Amino acid sequence: MTHAPVSPVPASPSPRLKLLLILPHPDDEVYGASGTLMTLLAEGHNCGLVTLTHGEAGRTLGLCDTPEELAALRDTELRACLAVIGLTTTPGSSFEQHNFPDKYLQDQPIEPIIETAREALARHRPEIVLTFPPNGSNGHPDHVTTHRAVKAAWDALPEGERPRLWYYASDTAPENEALLPEWLPANLRRDVTPFITRKLQAIACHRTQALSTVDFIRRFPERIVEETFYEVGV
Ligand SMILES: [Zn+2]
Secondary structure: OOOOOOOOOOOOOOOOOOEEEEEOOOOOOHHHHHHHHHHHHHOOOOEEEEEOOOOOOOOOOOOOOOHHHHHHHHHHHHHHHHHHHOOOOOOOOEEEEOOOOOOOHHHOOOHHHHHHHHHHHHHHOOOEEEEOOOOOOOOOHHHHHHHHHHHHHHHOOOHHHOOEEEEEOOOOOOOOHHHOOOOOOOOEEEEOHHHHHHHHHHHHOOHHHHHHHHHHHHHOOHHHHEEEEEEOOO
């Protein structure tokens, strides 16, 4: 039996990514950013996605029974979605999924989540990193926790080495008043109409999350064709 040589340091750093998404759930990538991902990939850029959980605490819509089955189903849905987007079929782009517990991210020590974000930023050196805003967009505790971890990792970088920091954002103020104090209206917009057919197909890969899909379309129909973000510090 031969042993592969141990090489703790890769021969060359991984190619720099244009855009890196760090998000808690399978499907968080698709509603507000899949058109932007498709645009950047079509332009020849490499992009990346870090999904922190398997989404096992989400709705099942009766499509499966146990959290384990839901995790497996959502993993399959996410991979189908990423294939439609082209992220997993573009050499040089990157997808990784972690095993943090869905729904209970907020109850975890935050340091390992910060470390995951820090490590991904160091490895990919993205030009832009995208995550949820301080209010988690919809107040979901996993979204808020992910925001805090990514922001902490970003803050810890020397100022000259920080990527541009984007949050999901809308022009519409949140219906829930508790979300208003930390609401950041969009200051950056991207027309994704050339990719609308594929974006709809990508969204539809997340079959178990059909209620999230209709909720998003009901609240933010304009964000299907124009993806809007808040860029920090501009
Ligand atoms: Zn989510």
